[in-house]
Amino acid sequence: MGKKLLMKGNEALAEAMILAGCDAYFGYPITPQSEVLEYLAIHATKRTGMVVLQAESEVSAINMIYGAAGAGKRVMTTSSSPGVSLMQEGISYMAGAEIPCLLANVNRGGPGLGTIQPAQGDYFQSVKGGGHGDYRLLVLAPYSVQEMVDFVKLGFELAEKYRNPVMLLADGAIGQMMEKVELFPQQERIDRKFPWATTGKPKNGERRFITSLHFESELFEKVNIRLQEKYKKMEEEEVRYQTTNIEDAEYIFTGFGLGSRICAKAMQLGREKGYKIGLVRPQTLFPFPKNIYAELAPKIKGILDVEMNAGQMVEDVRLAVEGKTRVEFYGRMGGMIASPEEILDHFEKKFIK
């Protein structure tokens, strides 16, 4: 601990994976996150013996993750938007089979093949369930290179605690930018001895069986109820967010990831002009920090939600405040990023008028 390095977000993510004692990475390169596989290919195997494999497609990679995670290994894959779309079937299966694993989406602009420039259009896909069925991912939204590191460590811990896939939703800018970062000490790759892992029939033990397929509806409803209880527990225990200047705030800016940093600068510029603006930044997108918005709503004049999409998280903000304050949205799409001045301009000309 202690040494400060200058690292790219994608490289820091890869380094954190090695340090977290990850057993295997399966992935397929796609801009803007190809540095993850490149970095691992150079550093990972020789340092910890970790398996690093380029699969023939994202569909293949996610099913390799399913297999290795099912055998109780600590595994991760990363991709960017179109690649993550291809993975959705496997993600739904893993959520159904209650398999812990860590996924990262370095979000680029969509829909379709879209652009390699940064965007946040995959909020719905990540948070509302991009695959089929009633499932949830625990979604972490890093806003800095440091959080690319910290959330890998945290993400593995949460995945294993809840036996659930965890999604790290970043964006192309966080992946590509360099920033000061402090790493955590190397963790050993260990056999975690999960009682559910399919590592062969234990002597005198019960046969272990992992599936998301159920023929009896009565039983399958019970599985679904158990899953919902698990998601409720996440909502009770795993909400994470940060606030700035909320004590005297008359207005709140909100956003996640890179969007929240641009908001922070816009807030600073606004405060210099005398506007009492505060900032709320969700670090977990599911579970969503509803309570902080609900608490602030009656005390403020309004919330301006800024995202690099057409307005996705804003729906959750509106649900959270239950109509008790005004919630407006400002966003750019297609790989365009709003500047701090642009946000403040919108605030002055459209929002407070």
Added chain:
Amino acid sequence: MTEESIFSGFGGQGVLTMGMLLGYAGIIEDKEVTWMPSYGPEMRGGTANCITIVSDEPISSPILSTFDTVVALNQPSVDKFEPKVKKGGNIIFDSSNILIPPTREDINIYPIPASDAAVKLKNTKVLNMIILGAFIEARKAVKPESVYKALEQVLPERHHKLIPLNKQAFELGAELIRKLM
């Protein structure tokens, strides 16, 4: 101290490296740093740039639309970023190959004949180091010694023999801008 700068030019001129060296030097001085490159198709032959911020305070947005200092190594960069210099800010450009110079009267304009100077040093690749030397001399965002240390960290060992030439280019850039200050 906060220096919000953008380095811009053709791909291959070393603009991303300039920002990166500034960034590494900032880390050596335990400052806060963000380095945000353009990574799109422009990197493969068009105009590339990187926004580099060095500060004593935590940095909020790594993406900006106005800058304390614009460093421009080609004409399209001057055309595009001259309007983005903050009032009272600076534009440092390679006057050897930029034919239409900036014209604003509310900013400091520093024409550095860097390409010509690089030819005199018998290595056109050090163009970026000449301009970086000028930038550091004018803006004092980091100490020159930190940039030299950064060079040792960034360059693979087999290229360390080039460090004296890079230092020479850096010092020449500083000298050229001192004449304009």
